[in-house]
Amino acid sequence: MLTRSALIYLSRQEGLKDFAARFSLFRKLTTRFIAGDDIDEAVAAIREINAQGCSASFDHLNESVSGIAEAEAEVKEYLDVLAHIDETGINSNVSIKLSQFGLQIDPELAYRNARLVVEDASRRGNFVRVDMEGSNDTQATIDIFKRLRGEFGLNDVGIVLQSYLYRTMDDARDLLKIPARIRLCKGAYNEPPEVAYPEKQKVDENYVQVMQLLLSSGIYHGIATHDPKMIDATKDFAQREGVSKDAFEFQMLYGIRRDLQEQLARDGYGMRVYVPYGKHWYPYFMRRLAERPANIWFVLKNLWK
């Protein structure tokens, strides 16, 4: 069986990313996790998600972009997404990755590109979530987020923190002072023990502690997990502390635990589904397999269908 770290290693192989994008047979494997190739297919998926009582967040798949023109094309894509949200009336915001906007080329370029998207979202009354990537980029991502947050409002732009990092509780306290809207997740990258808890139990304990800090802040945060234990801990804490169901939202990924997504929405909780689309699906898809290698068999079965 392929291990988590082997799958994450494969997810970072640029050659495989291009190879995979060229073959439609591979694309067929991904339909459970990827909403489509273009904005229209993602809009159709989001309409269905909205019909189940859930909101959404667009994610145009592309990361670790290495050319300025490609980074600028990503900005154009997101401006197009924001226009489509307005035109179609769907209930969705957007999630961006700074590596998609050129973080690896020049942080200033990533800031300028992200700013264009946040400015447009702000004008439209929408919201941009800055995803968190590998730990080499954590500080740069927080720095750029703080600049954006200094120029735009609490409800224009938010950030993500990962409970597997030792630094996260300090980052959460620091960001709440601004204040900032935070999506809390466990973290999806391969991180060394120098920066991240190697044991799942510690990641989970930290998740619960940071979740409690966020829910006590009076700010609207996103609790992003498919883990029933984290979800129950959140529901229990909210009930105990009198935090109302509409004071935060749960978030899950497209295609994962749809039953639980719909159940939480039916129970009156805010539920947002992260909807990835686009041709550069390979790294995202491999990270999903890494989280649950049992999904490899599910995916392979689709080949014969």
Ligand SMILES: Cc1cc2nc3c(=O)[nH]c(=O)nc-3n(C[C@H](O)[C@H](O)[C@H](O)COP(=O)(O)OP(=O)(O)OC[C@H]3O[C@@H](n4cnc5c(N)ncnc54)[C@H](O)[C@@H]3O)c2cc1C
């Ligand atoms: C909305 C959203 C946004 C995210 N944004 C980021 C981000 O910006 N940066 C980042 O590093 N990570 C991000 N992630 C990924 C996150 O860090 C985790 O890698 C991922 O959510 C798996 O962790 P978990 O909390 O679901 O629990 P885990 O401990 O991985 O799993 C707990 C249980 O959840 C279920 N489950 C989990 N994954 C799967 C799966 N793939 N298929 C089927 N069942 C599954 C299983 O029942 C499993 O036993 C995001 C996740 C979500 C939901």
